[in-house]
Structure formats: structure tokens, C-alpha cells
Amino acid sequence: MAAKEVDFYFDFSSTNSYFAAFLLPAICGRNGARVNWLPLHLAALFRGTGFDVMAMHPAKARYLWEDHRRYAELTGLPFRRPSRFPIKTSACLRAVLAVKQLSEEQSRSTDAELSAGAFSQGIFRAYWEHDEDISDRAVIAALASELRMDQKRLFELMEDDQIRAELRAVTERAIQRGVFGAPTFLVGDEMFWGKDRLDFVERSLRR
């Protein structure tokens, strides 16, 4: 039997993706499954679906921030409402793909997906815990250095046309699979949307 896998589509601008990025690995860990970290360009996806986060009714937006605060309290994750919202994330999303390629180029003992996971969690923390401006390359540089990555090569890859095309391809493929928002989890063809469905993801992995 092939190893179990969860395709995890996320964007750094999505609050619920932040929560999922820290809760999903534990769920996968205890069920012998691996996480495929798949950066999704939500801004591009929403251009197609017509969704506009800024068009949200103020009463709903107010409620959702309070809901996130309660969820952080429940999970113990040190979530903090960022002062910049929404934020451009395309550079960070390309960086995730660049980290995977860098990891393969360096034939490190660390798996490309594990590197992508550590990097992605670092960006999520910077934005949703430390209120950093993740559209600023300095944040990516600092994280790369912390994770002992080759910064120069990482930035080269990030700006490479091939990685730009790959981000478009990952997003396109997600749309073809029925993805309409983030976080989305796919276990085989079973799709689950939102952090509130992590229990369904776990039930699916247990079967």
C-alpha cells in the first residue's frame, strides 16, 4: 500500500491556512501520512471566482476576527491580528517552491517537503504571530538564514521564470481539482475545505 498523503493547499494571506499549517502536521504524523505543501495563489484564484475579501460585510469581518481569537485561545497558537491585511504573498509562495528545488539541488538528507514545511511555518509565524511585513524580501532572507539555506540561490530561483510558471501551474491544477479557497486538503480525490474540517481529514486518513 502506498504511503498516505495529504495535499495541503494554502496561502499565507489566509488566517485559516495559518491554523492548518500548525495543526495538520500533527494529524498526519499520528496517522503515518505525509504533507505535500502546495502554495496556492489565492489572489489569482479569486480573480477567477469573483470572490473579494475586502467586499465582506463589516459585521462578518468583525465577527471573524473575534472567532480567530477564540480559536487561537482554544488551540494555544499565538495568533495575533496583523496590522497589514490583506498582504501580497506571491514572492513568499514562489519561495516555497524555490525551497523545494533548492533542497533537491543540494541533495540534502532533509526531504524537500519537510524543508518546504519548515519554511512555510516560518513565514506563517512571521505574519500571523510577529506582525512582520512578509511582502518584504528581508523577512524571507532572515528565515532562509535561520534555516541555513543558500540565500543567494534561493532568491535566484524565486525570480526564475520556471518557478513563476510552477506557481501558476500549482494554482491551475488546484482549480481543476475543484479548489475554491484555502486551506484545502485533498486525500486522494476527497476534498476538505477549511480548518474546521481537519477532523474529517483525520477520519479519512484512519480509514
Add this chain to the structure above:
Amino acid sequence: MAAKEVDFYFDFSSTNSYFAAFLLPAICGRNGARVNWLPLHLAALFRGTGFDVMAMHPAKARYLWEDHRRYAELTGLPFRRPSRFPIKTSACLRAVLAVKQLSEEQSRSTDAELSAGAFSQGIFRAYWEHDEDISDRAVIAALASELRMDQKRLFELMEDDQIRAELRAVTERAIQRGVFGAPTFLVGDEMFWGKDRLDFVERSLRR
């Protein structure tokens, strides 16, 4: 200490309100709290917020029906996707308010809220389990008869200007309290939106 209460805003056209209508009473029961059944005219509320359920992206609509099916499987509720969706619910919503008044007029031993709850669950079942056309008064009449209510007086009240004004007032008051969708639960000033927050409602009742 005053008895604990949950203000439950619902509309019969809301799938998640269906689930909440059967799950909330058990939660309240085991926490010594009462449910206030508050019919919310979602169509009127959405005219104010600009939300349009029919404008939903097809990929999202498809996913949500599958998600409801899974949730029904999990909870054991005999949910079935209705052939008419969405549906006009204003008559049923007024009927809930009429049932409360009827219960008071008759000074029955049953509490007005309990009567409203039994009636509301009956309408939810008719639509979300038996695929009945709840915009048809015959469904209301059959349920009233099943619950041994004075049908003639119920229909009189339903069409009364006072009950019409009351439905508008309940909806207006909800909007003033920050309600933007259904189901919404208020425990004092704490607001929770969606069946996925019933666990938060229970935690709030336990405090």
C-alpha cells in the same frame, strides 16, 4: 443566578440551521440552558448585506452539498438534498411566531418556546428530510394538526399584521446585534456563527 439561555437565530432555507435545530437542544439540555427559537428572515437580511446564495461559485456549491452529506453521516441526521432550493420561507417563519402566541393564548402547560421548537423542527424535517414544499401552506397545516394546534387560529395569526411586524422586528434586532447569517447563537453578548461553532456555544454555557 438567571437561567442560561441561547438565542438561536435560524431560517428554514439554511442547511446549517437544519443541523443546528437538532443538535443545539441536546447541548442546551445537558447544560441546563433553554433555547429561544428566533426565526430570522434571511432573504431580508441578505438584501441588506448584498449576499446572494445563487451567486456562489459552482465549485463551492458542489463542495458544500458533499460537505453536508458527510456531516449528516457523522451526526446520523437523515439529511437529504431538497429538490427545491432555495425556497421561500417567510410564511413558515411567521408560523413560528404564531405558534408562540397561540401557545400563550391557550395557556397550555407547554412553554411557548418548546412549542416553537417542536414546530420548527417539524418544518426543518419536512424540507431537509422529506423534500416537501414548505412554501405550501398544506405542509404547515399538516404539521399543526400533528402537533394538535388550533389550525384556524394559527393561520389567522400567521397573516396578522402584528406577526408580520414581529418577524421584521426579530430580523432587525438580529442585525443590530451583529448577526449576518444563520444559524447564529447568542449567549448573552457572545455571538457564534455556524453549526461548526456549537462546541464554542457549549464551552460558553459551561463557564
